[in-house]
Each structure stands twice: as structure tokens, then as C-alpha cells.
Amino acid sequence: MQQADRFPRIPPAARAAALLSTLALSACEPTNQGYAPDQPVVYSHAVHAGSMKIPCQYCHVAAEQSRFAGIPPAQVCLNCHAQVQKDHPEVLKVKRAVETGTPIRWVRVHRLPDFVTFDHSAHVARGVACQTCHGPVETMGRVEQFAPLTMGWCLDCHRRSWPAAREREAVALLNAPSKGPDGQPYPPGEAPETRANRLTDCAVCHH
Numbered sequence: 001m002q003q004a005d006r007f008p009r010i011p012p013a014a015r016a017a018a019l020l021s022t023l024a025l026s027a028c029e030p031t032n033q034g035y036a037p038d039q040p041v042v043y044s045h046a047v048h049a050g051s052m053k054i055p056c057q058y059c060h061v062a063a064e065q066s067r068f069a070g071i072p073p074a075q076v077c078l079n080c081h082a083q084v085q086k087d088h089p090e091v092l093k094v095k096r097a098v099e100t101g102t103p104i105r106w107v108r109v110h111r112l113p114d115f116v117t118f119d120h121s122a123h124v125a126r127g128v129a130c131q132t133c134h135g136p137v138e139t140m141g142r143v144e145q146f147a148p149l150t151m152g153w154c155l156d157c158h159r160r161s162w163p164a165a166r167e168r169e170a171v172a173l174l175n176a177p178s179k180g181p182d183g184q185p186y187p188p189g190e191a192p193e194t195r196a197n198r199l200t201d202c203a204v205c206h207h
Contacts, residue, residue: 036144037107042090050138056130063120063130071106074098109143110134116205132157158199 048054057063062070074097081091097104110133112118123133130137135146147153198204 031148031150032111032145033148034144035109036142037109039107039142040105041093042142045137045140045143056137057124063124065121067117067119067121069120074104109145110149112149117207118205154205155200158204 048059049056059072059076060069061072062068074094077091077094078098081088081094085091086095094104096102133147133149135144137143137146
């Protein structure tokens with residue numbers, strides 16, 4: 001007598017559906033795009049970076065020299081607010097934090113996986129604008145995650161020459177091939193999109 005199958009037979013249609021579901025799920029990258037948490041101090045980039053035109057790096061001084069842009073010390077806020085709107089309820093929260101030596105517990109908005117290395121200084125040094133990744137922060141009353149920050153999104157930047165004035169030259173210079181068939185460099189922003197170059201090597205971000 002023939003031994004019964006140890007495992008039940010799965011109809012071909014069910015196997016195909018399971019395979020398609022697995023492929024679909026594996027193609028999805030998690031993203032917190034649009035995440036805009038409440039913060040312990042109400043702070044408007046629209047006012048400070050937008051209306052007041054305060055440069056990003058006045059507060060985020062580490063962006064030029066470090067992997068991390070950093071959260072400014074509360075004392076930086078008081079450089080202005082010791083004189084300007086010093087009795088505003090939100091300013092008083094900052095003042096109290098400085099006086100008591102208590103850190104303000106800001107809620108992190110942008111978070112990459114632990115196996116990804118991102119260096120702010122490398123991007124700032126090459127003229128990549130803050131808005132490239134963070135969106136129009138100068139219009140945000142509350143900061144939100146503008147870009148998906150997925151691997152595919154980052155690779156798209158690394159593959160192409162950008163049309164934006166400040167960024168196109170920097171990315172065109174880094175994006176192989178940097179010279180045309182005649183041996184002359186491509187004009188900024190006109191280098192062809194490349195699927196593979198030294199910026200798309202795994203070790204650039206995973207090390």
C-alpha cells in the first residue's frame with residue numbers, strides 16, 4: 001500500500017498566490033513618511049528658517065563636520081530669546097531647561113536603521129541642500145518626515161545628475177561617467193543616469 005503523503009498537497013493556484021504575496025511584501029520598504037510627532041516645545045521652522053531667514057547651520061552646527069546634524073543646545077535659543085519674546089510660554093520652557101540643566105526631550109523624527117550609515121558632513125560639503133532630504137523645512141510649523149528615506153529613494157539620488165543648481169554640479173562630478181565620448185566632462189546635470197557607480201556600491205552606506 002502506498003504511504004500517504006506526510007504533508008498536504010497545495011493546489012497550484014494557492015502556491016502561485018502565496019508566491020506573489022511574498023514577492024509583493026519583499027518589495028515593500030517600511031517608511032515613516034509624513035511622521036510629525038508633537039514636541040515638548042512648540043517650535044516653528046516656518047518662523048525661524050522661513051520668515052526670519054535663520055540659516056539651518058546656525059542651530060545645526062554639526063552638520064558641516066559630523067555624521068549627525070545634531071539638536072542645538074537650548075542655550076542657542078536664548079542667544080536671541082534672552083531679548084526677543086523672552087516671556088513667551090514656549091521660550092520659558094527653554095529658559096527653565098537651561099536654568100535647571102534639564103535636557104529637552106525632543107522626539108526624533110528622522111530615523112534610519114542601525115545598519116545604515118549616513119554622513120551629513122559628506123552631503124553638506126558637496127552642496128546637497130538640506131531640503132533635498134528634509135523637504136521644505138522653512139515652511140513647516142511642525143517638522144515632519146518629508147522623504148521616504150528608503151534604500152531605493154537614496155539610490156535614486158546616487159544614480160542621477162540633479163537639475164537643481166547647487167546639486168547638479170556636485171552630483172554630476174561624482175556620478176560616473178564624468179566624461180563624454182569625446183573625453184570632455186559633461187556639463188553639470190547632463191551626465192547620463194547610471195545604474196551602477198561608486199556611489200551605489202554597498203559599502204558606501206553599509207559599513
